[in-house]
Amino acid sequence: MTYAGLTWDHPRGHDALAASAGGLVHWDVQPLEGFESHPVDELCARYDLVVLDHPHLGEAVRAGCLRPLDDLFPQEELARWGAGAIGPTMRSYALDGRQWALPLDAATQVAATRTDLGGEAPTTWDEVHRLARRAPVALSLAGPHAFLTFASIALAMGEEPATDPDRLISRETGLAVLDLMAALDALAPPETRTLNPIGLLELMAGTDRLAHCPLVYGYVTYADRLTFTDAPTVTPGGRPGSTLGGTGLALSTRCAPSTELLDHVRWLMSPEAQRDFLPRHNGQPSARAAWTDPDTVAADFYRRTAATCEQAWVRPRHAGYIGFQTAASAAVRAALAGGSDHRETLDRMGTLYRTSRTPEERRA
Template identity: 55%
Template sequence: MHYRGLTWDHPRGYNALAAAAARLDPAGGFSLAWDKQPLEGFEAHPIDDLCARYDLVVLDHPHVGEAVAKGCLVPLEDLFSPEEIAALARESIGPSLSSYRFAGAHWALPLDAATQVMARRADLLDGPPPATWDEVAARAEHAPVALSLAGPHACLTFLSIAAAFGEPPAVADPDLLVSDAVGAQVLDLMARLAARAPASVREKNPIGILAHMAAQDDVALCPLIYGYVNYAAPSDAAARPIAFSDAPRATPRGRPGSTLGGTGIGISRRCDVTPALLDHLRWLLGAQAQVGFIPAHDGQPSRRAAWHDAGVNARWGGFYAATAQTLEAAYVRPRHDGYIAFQADASRLIRDGLADRRPHRDILGDLGARYARSRVPGTER
């Protein structure tokens, strides 16, 4: 049986999966090939179209509501025992598995764990990394500080800062994204930082920002960006290492505000699932692969044990230990069908609103209205 999978076009998303597939012996009747799509496709491409063409699809958890509505993924409960799923829940860091639970079932295996953290060039900043958003704002008065706002990331930054300020969006009330008071506080901070952010990275996605920081000296700090272990210990001798640490908090003892990312492997309805395929997936999620094989092939594991492993941290500049607390506390986005479209619209609204200096109450009014429409089945989005 030959299977086709789709992942995203970055060493973290592709190399370990491809290397693991290369270990399979086609003579045994089982082979797997992985294709790649750009990060923007991973973030926004309709999941049902991908599932119609691939057996395995690497996806982000906000897509599960859309996937359930389209009926294009197989729930893990149909393929794995309750004991196996419970073990995954215990062994995965933070909400890496629970983020794929929707409508009473799990829809993807937590392959890769990530969340927004702080990235800095330690050689360009004096002293320890800022711990709070007030400290970040103070640093921005004297050092070049960038925000990640391109693509969906303006919305994700907004959500994360709201979580740090004590109001994880749509958690207390699923119909309310954020209160006007907290929303205004978040936009005030974002406007203050965006006004000073270097123009060189304003249109770059997280990969582009981190690559720029590793090669240029005009960005010293990005307080909230998805962590990529590859930039903590770059293979290119000319690249400067990026130091990663926990996301900023509102107060020194507060919650690090960060929106969960990472990836899971979804199994499409078109897939003819065999025991050999399930065993391969079990191996990818097991301790041997997660602590050894995946980090050795540029991947970012989802097992808590890997994030605290001394050898893994020694190889990757302490990236995992320095950011594990943020991942454990990461905020999980809404996952209803319609959220992905809302996220794209909200990002454009926030980004354009900050650039045009729109009144924050107007931005928040539009955000709330668009979020409410995204939750109404059949509403044009």
């Protein structure tokens, strides 16, 4: 039997899965934008295995379209994978007491630099601002990334967003974040504002029009051309504010997994696959051992960004989150373009967040 799988259209998302599948899984791909926003229940209706992002869990669980992995793998096996995963990657796919996906790939927002254009990578947000006055620097703002950048800077400033279902962020922190983003965006090359993370990295790697991006999802496939380092802090030694990305491997309810398929999933999570096979096939493993092994392919990429991945923020995963993320990002972009006052923008984002939660979630 051949299972149908869906991943995202980039070597990091596709190559290792395709190379290891044999005749067991046929992998289709979708663009990065579809991975970030396409309703997961529609994908699960057509595919047995789905590579997804953790913020989609709420809508997937509500739709009842995923198989809980607790029913397919022993608890001790899940616990072992969780203990070996870097940062919050494993727990980001746990919700309502069940495990819904496995962290196939680990990524978070880190800094990317062309050191020949900008010099040594800045480590604080003040240094980022100083660099932006003499070299081309850009924020990641396209699609959902405007809000993700907002959230990550808030973390660096000492406040985790969305800890209260009735409040997104304090006014003081929110305004400070928007002010900093506006100051940096005013200096950015205009062409960067519509580029997704892959587009930003391509521009930086292939031209001299971008020297630094302080928060962009790390892609090991660019490690031979760009220098990746931990996300900036506000003060030296502070928390590198960053929002967790990466991907999880889930099984849809249409999937009738064979022993062979479950063993293949086990192999993808094994030390052999995580430390050797995935990195050799453009993958970005989730096992901490791969991030700390000096013999891993592109070891410097992992070593220089591991601290950020360990401390990354896990986004809310309620069913209304994806719609909120989309609308909040549009609000941030409008503010940076001068279309709305920062206080009005912050109020709008707060309202969007509250209304993305059900009354039951807000009372919980």
